[in-house]
Amino acid sequence: MSDTPLISLPPAAEAELVRRLQARDEAAMTLFYDRYSAALYGVIFRIVKAEDEAEDVLQEALVKIWHAFASYDPSKGRLFTWVLNICRNLSIDKIRSRQHRVGSKTQGLDDSLTAQRQAAPTTFRPEHIGLQEITQQLIPEQRQIIDLLYFEGFTQSEVAEELNIPLGTVKTRARTAIKVLSKLIR
Amino acid sequence: MENIQEYIESGILEQYALGELSPAEQAGVEAQVAAHPEVREELLQVQAAFGLYAEAHSLTPPAGMRERVLSNVLAQIAAPKPAGGLRADVDAVAQANSLTATPQPTAVPGEAVVRPMASAPAATSTPAWAIAASVALLLSLFGNMLLYSNWKSANSELVAMQNERTRFATTTTVVEKKLGELRQENQVLRSDEFRAVALAGTKTAPTAHARVLFNPATHKVYVDVRSLPALPAGKQYQLWALDKGKPIDAGVLNAATATGEGLQHMKDIASAQTFAMTVEPEGGSVNPTLSTMTVVGNI
Numbered sequence: 001m002s003d004t005p006l007i008s009l010p011p012a013a014e015a016e017l018v019r020r021l022q023a024r025d026e027a028a029m030t031l032f033y034d035r036y037s038a039a040l041y042g043v044i045f046r047i048v049k050a051e052d053e054a055e056d057v058l059q060e061a062l063v064k065i066w067h068a069f070a071s072y073d074p075s076k077g078r079l080f081t082w083v084l085n086i087c088r089n090l091s092i093d094k095i096r097s098r099q100h101r102v103g104s105k106t107q108g109l110d111d112s113l114t115a116q117r118q119a120a121p122t123t124f125r126p127e128h129i130g131l132q133e134i135t136q137q138l139i140p141e142q143r144q145i146i147d148l149l150y151f152e153g154f155t156q157s158e159v160a161e162e163l164n165i166p167l168g169t170v171k172t173r174a175r176t177a178i179k180v181l182s183k184l185i186r
Numbered sequence: 187m188e189n190i191q192e193y194i195e196s197g198i199l200e201q202y203a204l205g206e207l208s209p210a211e212q213a214g215v216e217a218q219v220a221a222h223p224e225v226r227e228e229l230l231q232v233q234a235a236f237g238l239y240a241e242a243h244s245l246t247p248p249a250g251m252r253e254r255v256l257s258n259v260l261a262q263i264a265a266p267k268p269a270g271g272l273r274a275d276v277d278a279v280a281q282a283n284s285l286t287a288t289p290q291p292t293a294v295p296g297e298a299v300v301r302p303m304a305s306a307p308a309a310t311s312t313p314a315w316a317i318a319a320s321v322a323l324l325l326s327l328f329g330n331m332l333l334y335s336n337w338k339s340a341n342s343e344l345v346a347m348q349n350e351r352t353r354f355a356t357t358t359t360v361v362e363k364k365l366g367e368l369r370q371e372n373q374v375l376r377s378d379e380f381r382a383v384a385l386a387g388t389k390t391a392p393t394a395h396a397r398v399l400f401n402p403a404t405h406k407v408y409v410d411v412r413s414l415p416a417l418p419a420g421k422q423y424q425l426w427a428l429d430k431g432k433p434i435d436a437g438v439l440n441a442a443t444a445t446g447e448g449l450q451h452m453k454d455i456a457s458a459q460t461f462a463m464t465v466e467p468e469g470g471s472v473n474p475t476l477s478t479m480t481v482v483g484n485i
Contacts, residue, residue, distance in 0.1 A: 026260060033256055042245035055251055062259045081233045084240055089205060134242045146239060155206045156197065171197035178200065181235035 014079050021069050029066060036080065040087045046151045047091035057094055061087045092153035137184060142177035145170060193218065194228045203232045209313060371449040374399055374408050383461050385481035391415045394481050398425070398461040405454040407436055411446045414480060417465065424466040426474050427458035434458070438470040460484045 017035070020028035040061065045054040065083055072082050135143065148154040148162065156174065160167040201207050202215045219226045247255075374380055380399040387394035394415060399408040409425055417423065423444050425436040436452045443450035464471075465478035 026263060029259060029263070030256055033252065033259075037252070037255075038244040038246050039241045041247045041251075042243040043240045045245055046243055051248060055247070055255060058247070058251075059255045059258050062255065063262050066259070066263045077230070077233060078237065080237055080241075084237060085205065088240075134239065149200075149204055150236060150239060151243075155204075156201065171200075174200050175195070175197060178232055178235040181238050182231045185234050185238055 015074070018072070018074055018079055021066070029062065032065075033062070036083060039080070040083065043084065043151070044087050044091045047088065047153065048094050053094060054091075057087070057090050061090050064090070088150070088153075095153065134181070134184065137180050138177055142173050142180070145173045146177050149174060190222055190224050194225060199225070199229045199232050202229065203236055367448065370451075371408075374406075374449060377401070379403055380406075380408070381485060383483050383485050385461055385463065385483035387481055388479050390478070391480045396463065396481050398483070399449070400455065400458065400461070400485065402457070405456050407452040407455050408449045409436075409439060409443060409452055410449050411439065411443055413446065414444055414463075417444065420468050421465050422468050422470065423463050423480065424470045424474065425452055426462050426464065427455040428460035428462065429456075429458050433462075433474050435470065435472070436461070438466070438468075439463075458485065 017028060017031060021032070037058065041054060041058055044057045044061070045051070048054050048057060061083070064086055068086075072079065138146070144163070145159055148159045149156065154162065156170045157167055160170045163170075198207070198211075198215060202212060207215065215229075219229055379401045381402070383398040383400055385394075385396040385398060391414070393413060395412040396414060397410040397412065399410065400406075407425075407427070414423060423439040425439065427434045427436050434455060436455055439450060442448070460482065462474070462482040463480050464474045464476065465480060466475060
């Protein structure tokens with residue numbers, strides 16, 4: 001699969017998968033899994049940071065994707081964007097409920113920030129486009145902000161508070177990072 | 187929107203893509219997206235950028251996960267399962283919940299379950315009604331489980347109590363019967379009309395000892411064993427009354443009587459001077475086997 005980046009999944013192939021899922025073709029879920037599981041699992045795992053929980057969330061997400069598929073509108077965005085959001089939301093719900101169980105949210109934020117900084121290099125095995133390439137394109141400050149926003153579920157205000165920088169700076173860095181990433185797609 | 191560029195630069199599209207916005211703010215963004223192709227183009231770029239970032243972090247799931255996850259998912263999405271009581275009800279409620287959620291806020295199709303254009307709001311912006319509904323569902327679930335388990339234990343307690351009652355009734359019947367027997371025995375033993383006849387062991391069983399209670403007026407006969415030798419298989423003790431030397435059958439002793447458990451009411455005897463017991467084949471004999479005579483006594 002590493003020679004088939006998901007973003008560039010041919011529109012025809014994606015449309016075919018969407019058509020089969022809309023037709024309630026259960027076998028298409030296997031195809032869906034083979035296409036997207038690595039990307040979705042990567043995001044889920046980076047958010048929940050535990051293999052067993054990541055597996056639970058992925059399973060939950062697939063069931064949800066199946067049941068909610070009628071509400072996916074191809075004219076409004078890519079299938080990948082849609083399913084990614086489902087996975088990301090379920091994962092963030094998971095860690096929020098976990099933090100809620102454990103207690104203070106502030107504690108959770110501090111912990112997760114340091115944990116993420118340290119855990120990243122050893123456990124992550126980048127595939128597809130390659131983490132290396134993206135890392136080289138983004139300066140550390142940009143990457144840090146995107147990680148907090150995307151994998152920790154922080155709001156922009158929370159990032160500003162966490163890093164003790166103005167909200168405007170967070171917005172600028174996030175936008176610049178997105179511009180850099182957009183250029184990589186083209 | 188007068189200054190589209192300013193709108194784009196405000197960072198609201200990133201917030202939308204990350205699911206930070208309230209449903210009302212999302213609706214606002216979607217209106218802008220629908221009205222301005224530049225905004226739409228920009229949003230698609232933001233989403234694609236996050237998509238790329240996510241994809242760059244792809245991880246091959248651990249070995250064995252594919253089979254586990256796929257089989258569980260396929261089992262869960264398989265055509266309607268047979269109604270399975272509580273579990274099925276819960277599923278139905280959950281399903282109905284997600285279905286009713288779909289057409290919720292006007293400008294946000296697919297709200298709460300999924301967001302078609304951009305990221306769904308994370309937990310912070312989950313609508314209050316959804317939280318309330320989830321809480322209500324959980325509470326109702328919990329309540330149902332509680333009721334179900336209470337009902338189950340109450341049911342088994344009831345069964346246990348019914349069993350107990352049946353057992354008690356049986357015991358009572360047995361006790362009443364026993365009591366009736368004892369009363370009767372007591373009457374016999376206390377009655378002046380009954381004559382106690384001691385039967386002593388013969389040469390074949392010198393330690394054997396029994397008693398006959400005989401009422402010459404009513405002709406009733408009771409036997410009361412103190413000690414008799416154990417019987418060989420297929421044999422029974424038989425009581426005889428000797429009237430002027432002629433043996434008259436007074437009935438066989440049941441096993442309980444032979445081991446001395448209590449009085450046994452025997453056949454009525456009109457007149458007798460002597461009582462004796464012999465060992466006879468089960469069911470008794472017409473004439474006594476004199477060689478087996480165990481106890482004998484005169485009135």
